[in-house]
Amino acid sequence: MGGSASSNMDRKVIKALEQRARQILKARPAYQEMVDFYLTVFRRQIEWRDRLAVHPQAVDDEQRRACLAEGEPLVDRFDSGIESESLVDLWTEMKTVFREGNDALREAVEKVDAAEGAGDFMPAIWLLEYRPDSHEPTAEAADRIGVDSMLLETLTRAVTFPHWEKVAQAWLRGENLDEWRRFLCPTCGSPPGLAEDRMDGPAADGVTASPRRFMHCSFCGSRWVVPGLVCPTCDSTTSGDAKYYFTEDEPELRIDFCKSCDHYVKVVNADKIGGRVHVGLELLTTVHLDAIAHDKNLRPIAAGS
Ligand SMILES: [Zn+2]
Numbered sequence: 001m002g003g004s005a006s007s008n009m010d011r012k013v014i015k016a017l018e019q020r021a022r023q024i025l026k027a028r029p030a031y032q033e034m035v036d037f038y039l040t041v042f043r044r045q046i047e048w049r050d051r052l053a054v055h056p057q058a059v060d061d062e063q064r065r066a067c068l069a070e071g072e073p074l075v076d077r078f079d080s081g082i083e084s085e086s087l088v089d090l091w092t093e094m095k096t097v098f099r100e101g102n103d104a105l106r107e108a109v110e111k112v113d114a115a116e117g118a119g120d121f122m123p124a125i126w127l128l129e130y131r132p133d134s135h136e137p138t139a140e141a142a143d144r145i146g147v148d149s150m151l152l153e154t155l156t157r158a159v160t161f162p163h164w165e166k167v168a169q170a171w172l173r174g175e176n177l178d179e180w181r182r183f184l185c186p187t188c189g190s191p192p193g194l195a196e197d198r199m200d201g202p203a204a205d206g207v208t209a210s211p212r213r214f215m216h217c218s219f220c221g222s223r224w225v226v227p228g229l230v231c232p233t234c235d236s237t238t239s240g241d242a243k244y245y246f247t248e249d250e251p252e253l254r255i256d257f258c259k260s261c262d263h264y265v266k267v268v269n270a271d272k273i274g275g276r277v278h279v280g281l282e283l284l285t286t287v288h289l290d291a292i293a294h295d296k297n298l299r300p301i302a303a304g305s
C-alpha cells in the first residue's frame with residue numbers, strides 16, 4: 001500500500017530535521033537536552049502521520065480562492081474532519097514520550113492522568129476543542145489539573161499539530177497563496193509563529209531570482225507568502241519603520257521589528273540553512289531571540305491584520 005515509499009519519505013524528512021538540529025547545536029549547544037527531547041516528539045509525529053484519522057472536507061481551488069478572497073481562514077467555512085479517537089490515540093502515545101522525558105514532564109503527565117481518572121479532565125473533548133485562539137482555556141485547565149500551562153500546551157500541541165498539519169496540506173496543497181497577502185494563517189487564522197526569507201530561483205523565463213517572504217503557522221504548519229515590506233501588525237509601509245537585529249554567529253536568524261508599533265517576528269533565512277524550514281524546531285531553538293526582543297521592549301506579532 002505504498003508503505004515503503006512513504007517511510008522512505010519519512011526517513012528523508014527525519015534526516016533533514018536531524019541535520020538542521022546538528023547545525024543549530026553547533027552554534028547553540030545549550031539547547032542540547034531540549035532538542036533531543038523534541039526530536040523524539042517530531043520523529044513520533046512523522047511516524048504517526050499515515051495513521052491519523054483526518055478527513056478534511058474537500059475544498060477545490062475555486063472554493064479556496066473564494067473563501068480567502070473574503071478574508072476568511074478556511075477553517076471558518078470548511079470542516080477539518082479531525083476524528084476525536086485519532087487525537088486520543090496520539091495523546092496516549094505522546095504521554096509515553098513525555099513520561100520518558102525529564103522529571104517535570106513525567107510529573108505533568110501523572111497529574112493529567114490523575115485528573116482524567118477523577119473525571120476532572122476529558123482528553124477527547126479537550127483535544128477536539130483545542131483551537132489556535134484558546135490560550136485562556138489552556139491556563140484554566142492547567143490550573144485545575146495543577147500542571148504548568150506551558151507544559152500542558154506543549155503536550156497538547158504535540159498531538160494536535162500533526163492532525164492540523166494534515167488538514168492544512170489537504171487544503172493548501174503546497175500553494176503559495178499569493179492571493180491571500182495577509183498575515184494571519186489562511187488555514188486556521190492564527191497569528192504567524194515565524195517568518196522565512198528565501199530567494200526564488202531564476203524562473204524558466206530567465207527572470208532573475210527575487211527574495212520572497214513566507215509566514216509559518218505553528219498551530220497547523222501552514223506556509224504562505226506575504227508582502228515583505230509591510231508591518232504585519234500595524235500595516236506601516238514606511239521604510240524607516242522596518243528594523244532588524246542579528247548576530248554574526250547566527251547569520252541565518254534575525255529579529256525583524258517595526259519601530260512604529262514595536263512588534264517583532266523571528267526570521268529564518270532558508271537559503272542559509274539549506275533546506276525546508278521546520279517551524280517547530282526553529283521556534284524551539286530561537287527562544288534566546290525572544291529574550292533579546294523582550295529586553296528591547298518588543299512584543300510578538302499580534303493578531304488583527
Ligand atoms: Zn494555521
Ligand SMILES: [Zn+2]
Nearest residue numbers: 231234258261
Ligand atoms: Zn508595525
